[in-house]
Amino acid sequence: MDGTLGNSAAETGVLPDAPNASVRMSCRNINVFYGEKQAIFDVSLQIADRSVTALIGPSGCGKSTFLRCLNRMNDTIEGCRVEGEIMMEGKDINSPAIDPVLLRSRVGMVFQKPNPFPKSIYENIAYGPRIHGLAQGREDMDEIVEKSLRRAGLWEEVKDRLNLAGTSLSGGQQQRLCIARAIAVRPEVILMDEPCSALDPIATARIEELIDDLRKRYCIIIVTHSMQQAARVSQRTAFFHLGSLVEVGDTDQIFTSPRDRRTEDYITGRFG
Amino acid sequence: MLSELGHLPMDFLLLAAAVTLASFGFIAGRLRAEQFSFSGDIHPNSRPNAHGYFVLMWSLVPVVLIGLGYVLFGEGASRAILRSELPEGFSILTPGELTTYLDTVARAARMPDFLSGERVFDTVTERYGEIRGTVNMVTLLAACALSVAGMFVARRCLSPGFRARQHVESGIEWFLFLCAAVAIATTVGIVASLVFESLRFFSEVPVWDFVLGTRWNAQTNAEFGALPLFFGTFMISFFAMMIAAPVGLYAAIYLSEYASSQVRAIIKPVLEVLAGIPTVVYGFFALLVIAPAVRSVALWINQMLIAWGLADGAVLAAQPTSALAAGIVMGIMVIPFVSSLSDDVIRAVPQSLRDGAYAMGATKSEAVRQVIVPAALPGIIAALLLAVSRAIGETMIVVMAAGQRAQISTDPTSDLTTITVQIVALLTGESEFDSPKTLSAFALGLVLFIVTLLFNLVAINVVKRFREKYE
Numbered sequence: 145m146d147g148t149l150g151n152s153a154a155e156t157g158v159l160p161d162a163p164n165a166s167v168r169m170s171c172r173n174i175n176v177f178y179g180e181k182q183a184i185f186d187v188s189l190q191i192a193d194r195s196v197t198a199l200i201g202p203s204g205c206g207k208s209t210f211l212r213c214l215n216r217m218n219d220t221i222e223g224c225r226v227e228g229e230i231m232m233e234g235k236d237i238n239s240p241a242i243d244p245v246l247l248r249s250r251v252g253m254v255f256q257k258p259n260p261f262p263k264s265i266y267e268n269i270a271y272g273p274r275i276h277g278l279a280q281g282r283e284d285m286d287e288i289v290e291k292s293l294r295r296a297g298l299w300e301e302v303k304d305r306l307n308l309a310g311t312s313l314s315g316g317q318q319q320r321l322c323i324a325r326a327i328a329v330r331p332e333v334i335l336m337d338e339p340c341s342a343l344d345p346i347a348t349a350r351i352e353e354l355i356d357d358l359r360k361r362y363c364i365i366i367v368t369h370s371m372q373q374a375a376r377v378s379q380r381t382a383f384f385h386l387g388s389l390v391e392v393g394d395t396d397q398i399f400t401s402p403r404d405r406r407t408e409d410y411i412t413g414r415f416g
Numbered sequence: 417m418l419s420e421l422g423h424l425p426m427d428f429l430l431l432a433a434a435v436t437l438a439s440f441g442f443i444a445g446r447l448r449a450e451q452f453s454f455s456g457d458i459h460p461n462s463r464p465n466a467h468g469y470f471v472l473m474w475s476l477v478p479v480v481l482i483g484l485g486y487v488l489f490g491e492g493a494s495r496a497i498l499r500s501e502l503p504e505g506f507s508i509l510t511p512g513e514l515t516t517y518l519d520t521v522a523r524a525a526r527m528p529d530f531l532s533g534e535r536v537f538d539t540v541t542e543r544y545g546e547i548r549g550t551v552n553m554v555t556l557l558a559a560c561a562l563s564v565a566g567m568f569v570a571r572r573c574l575s576p577g578f579r580a581r582q583h584v585e586s587g588i589e590w591f592l593f594l595c596a597a598v599a600i601a602t603t604v605g606i607v608a609s610l611v612f613e614s615l616r617f618f619s620e621v622p623v624w625d626f627v628l629g630t631r632w633n634a635q636t637n638a639e640f641g642a643l644p645l646f647f648g649t650f651m652i653s654f655f656a657m658m659i660a661a662p663v664g665l666y667a668a669i670y671l672s673e674y675a676s677s678q679v680r681a682i683i684k685p686v687l688e689v690l691a692g693i694p695t696v697v698y699g700f701f702a703l704l705v706i707a708p709a710v711r712s713v714a715l716w717i718n719q720m721l722i723a724w725g726l727a728d729g730a731v732l733a734a735q736p737t738s739a740l741a742a743g744i745v746m747g748i749m750v751i752p753f754v755s756s757l758s759d760d761v762i763r764a765v766p767q768s769l770r771d772g773a774y775a776m777g778a779t780k781s782e783a784v785r786q787v788i789v790p791a792a793l794p795g796i797i798a799a800l801l802l803a804v805s806r807a808i809g810e811t812m813i814v815v816m817a818a819g820q821r822a823q824i825s826t827d828p829t830s831d832l833t834t835i836t837v838q839i840v841a842l843l844t845g846e847s848e849f850d851s852p853k854t855l856s857a858f859a860l861g862l863v864l865f866i867v868t869l870l871f872n873l874v875a876i877n878v879v880k881r882f883r884e885k886y887e
Binding site: 215217220222245246247248249252253255257259260261262263271272275276322325326329 | 676677766768769770771772773774775776777778779782786787790791
């Protein structure tokens with residue numbers, strides 16, 4: 145495995161291929177186990193702020209599992225164990241001192257299938273700010289809801305029916321609702337686990353535009369099965385294979401001149 | 417000789433005939449079909465086995481139909497023939513006496529020890545034996561003959577182009593339909609008997625006197641005001657749900673969201689054991705443990721109120737059996753219904769919703785309270801409604817722990833009675849169903865049926881709406 149790239153980056157604390165970008169999260173020697181079975185092998189990866197990092201790789205390569213380490217969603221899976229160090233603002237998010245509830249308010253997540261809560265559109269957005277006490281009063285909350293929906297590009301479509309059930313929207317709208325919901329708690333990082341895999345091409349294009357727009361404010365990490373999508377939306381790409389990080393680098397470089405043979409085989413469609 | 421045949425084990429013989437003839441039919445059909453699957457250049461429509469089953473069906477159906485007819489009408493037909501032959505003297509007997517007499521005759525015909533030695537009786541009995549023998553004989557012969565006939569007809573139908581497979585498939589469909597129809601027919605029968613007997617009751621006692629009357633004393637005074645019974649049923653079910661709804665729901669939440677799989681593997685079966693305890697056992701638990709406890713607490717409260725000068729005399733009735741005791745135990749009894757059903761619906765809430773809530777930074781209790789339980793609410797309501805209808809229909813605990821007095825009292829420590837208890841009380845030790853007293857039991861049963869039916873219908877509808885949402 146050509147792990148030296150990631151490792152050396154972790155040691156120096158800057159991105160070798162983009163020295164100007166600041167590092168938002170820095171993972172070192174991550175191992176993940178489901179019971180006895182190891183799913184992630186010694187992955188080290190730097191994640192740049194205000195950019196989109198794509199995680200690609202064949203099914204079952206561990207990219208979703210890795211993503212879920214970043215906001216400790218793996219805690220909710222019985223028998224799952226995470227080893228290694230994930231630094232964010234100088235603190236290891238896996239340390240007992242970090243409250244996963246607070247961590248998740250800073251590292252939001254959007255899932256593969258749109259999963260709006262069985263509540264109204266308004267309440268879906270207001271849910272996060274309410275449990276974290278981010279709004280002072282009704283007007284403040286209205287403002288947060290409007291701002292989040294605007295940023296997710298959904299405001300114009302739903303502003304007249306905020307009291308309708310979130311589940312009554314179309315699939316693509318539901319996914320943008322989920323993105324708005326994640327934005328509403330003012331996260332710094334947004335994790336996206338194949339956010340377009342359940343959507344049609346037009347809805348996908350809208351989400352991709354939105355991701356490109358959001359990267360000006362947030363650090364975004366996206367797991368995707370579609371290499372075209374990775375090439376379109378991301379600035380950096382990491383290729384996972386069999387639970388290991390094979391190669392990470394500038395998206396253009398990964399897609400035009402991959403260093404590793406396996407990366408080349410994957411992006412040219414020879415396997416996966 | 418004929419009367420000997422009266423003792424034939426007809427059920428066994430009919431079964432044996434059915435099995436034998438059906439096997440013959442199958443073999444006959446199969447052999448015939450094998451001939452044309454190997455000869456001829458036409459490709460047969462169906463496999464040989466399908467032909468076999470086709471002939472089997474045709475040889476089986478007549479035996480089954482005749483057997484069914486024999487079971488339903490064999491005895492009645494024999495008696496009808498006998499009655500038409502009875503000597504003149506019997507016409508002085510009332511229909512009831514005649515039936516009793518024929519019962520004795522039938523028993524004597526089965527077991528010769530019962531023969532009395534009295535001449536007329538013995539002659540009649542012997543004649544009855546002969547009739548039975550003839551009926552048995554005719555039945556058996558008819559069954560076999562028709563079966564063989566069916567077999568031949570079916571076998572003649574067979575040809576390479578014959579669509580035996582389709583016929584067999586539709587035969588299976590009919591069989592399955594009949595099984596389903598039995599359940600429906602039984603329900604319809606029960607409802608019809610309830611309705612007709614209730615109508616007989618209401619022809620003697622006005623409906624409104626029954627529904628709104630406040631005095632119930634069916635045993636001695638023929639007072640049929642059922643309101644105290646409705647009230648008692650409502651009170652006890654209410655107490656039961658006050659216990660079962662919170663405890664059952666919280667247990668379900670613990671089981672589905674908090675418990676590790678090891679803990680769950682222990683607690684869930686133990687909770688379900690509660691559902692398996694016979695209600696009589698709950699009944700004497702209520703009578704021996706809970707009712708005295710309720711009483712002593714009530715007495716203590718009375719004393720305290722008097723001691724503090726808040727009351728002059730006893731405020732609570734503090735009866736040895738009480739509505740509260742029965743309600744508490746009934747609540748414990750229906751906990752597993754609530755917890756088990758709610759556990760299922762809570763677990764059916766998609767994992768993606770949980771993930772969504774946790775990813776927003778919700779704590780576990782926030783996720784449960786604000787996302788998971790609201791999503792599962794329709795199912796939980798359905799579980800509660802099913803538990804209510806179960807509590808309403810419960811009898812044994814109430815008989816033992818709530819007493820028998822029909823009264824309207826909001827004091828939970830006084831005794832009262834319910835619909836089901838009164839039905840039992842009305843019907844035990846009675847053989848004639850023609851007085852208003854026994855008929856009132858049917859009216860009570862009808863009310864009970866309507867109420868539980870409504871609860872179940874609402875529950876089913878709620879569950880249906882819930883299913884549509886996530887599939």
